[in-house]
Amino acid sequence: MRIGIVVDSACDLPADFIERNNIVVLPITVRIGEAVLADHRDEEATLSFLQAHVAERGHEAETTPFTVNQIRDLFLQRLVIDYDHVFCLTISKLRSQIHDNAMQASFAILNDYKPVRQAAGHTSPFALRVIDTLNLFAGQAITAVEAVRMRAADASVAQIRARLEALAEQTYGYMIPRDLYYLRARARTKGDRSVGLLSAALGSALDIKPVLRAHRGVTEPVAKLKGFEPSAQKLFEFAGKQVRKGLLTPTLSVGYGGELEELRKLPGYARLREICAEQQVEVFESVMSLTGMVNVGKGALAVAFAAEPHNFA
Structure with missing residues (x-):
């Protein structure tokens, strides 16, 4: 069976991994004033747009x-011909309309695909499963990598579906923003007043950085640390401890809102990569999506x- 994997562009995966695994x-689409860019996970375009506008x-x-x-239209013009079953992995539905849009589209796709497939010479049925990853950005990558791994291992559709749905519940995404x-x-622009002026001013004055955790659709602060680089080192050390304890998949995802050379110079990152190599955990590092950065x-x-x-400790 030909199994397809679809993600939205908020999913932080390296471009070569996306291309290599189809x-x-x-x-x-991101619009800032008159400037518009469709985020297709093109790292060069993202960095250029970032330097010109996002900052x-x-x-x-x-x-x-x-x-x-x-x-x-994307499914009917391409995917129902190229694949027999597609897993569509989306950012948490609590953070975006993508999941709901994909769910609504799935009903029309399943009603309309037969003539398209028959015209392409396919008589077998087509199936589509939309899965909420319950996470965002780097956290979305965990289920996507596992889907690729299981597909390569010739796992059945039922096995892949059960595994991805369970894995979404067990995925943790941690993030440290630089600028409160x-x-x-940004929160005010979106109508979210959860980050108050006083807390932002206090945090910036003291150089306090919150550690945010995304898990099962909920994003919340789990720690407050001082200084970005010491905070990054603390996060890397914590991740290293979890790797040593044993992860549920041999995968660690890292997203950074800038040039990857900056990421690689952060204190503690090289040691985290060494620990992952020792434990046979593959590290997927990528420029954070433009959607994530804005x-x-x-x-x-x-x-x-x-x-x-x-x-988190």
Whole structure:
């Protein structure tokens, strides 16, 4: 059976991994003033757009996911011909309309695919499963990598579906933003007043950086640390401890809101990679999606993995 894998462009995966494994990306359009870019996970385009616009006015950005009709058209024009079963892995439905749009599109796709497949010479049925990853950005990558691994191992559709749905519940994404003022401005633009002016001013004055955790659809602060680089080192050390304890998949995802050379120079990162190599855990590092950066700010750091329940310490 030909199994396809679809992610949205908020999913932080290296471009070469996406291309090598024929992962289909649902783009998200980002508009800042008159500047518009469809986020297709093109790292060079993302960095160019970032340097030109996001650092100054990113909090004003409007992000628009693929509509129901755009998703329907993509499937009917291409995916129902190229594949027999498709897993569509989306950012948490609590954070974006993408999941709901994909679910609505799936009904039209399953009603309309037969003539398209028959015209292409396929008589077998087509099936589509939309799965909420319950996470965002680097956290979305964990289920996508596992889907690729299981497909390569010739796992059945039922096995892949059960595994991905269970894994979504067990994935933890951790993130450290650089700029609380940016985070507050972005939240206000979106109508979310959870980041108050006082807390943003206090955090910036004291150089306090929150550690945010995304798990099972909920994003919340789990620690407050002082200084970005010491905070990054603490996060890397924590991730290393979890790797040594044993992850639920041999995968660790890292997203960074800027050039990857900056990421690689952060204190503790080289040691984390050494630990992952020792434990045979593959590290997937990528430039954070443009969608991610306009929401959390330039220079943000994210680390994700699947593990048993734990506390950040």
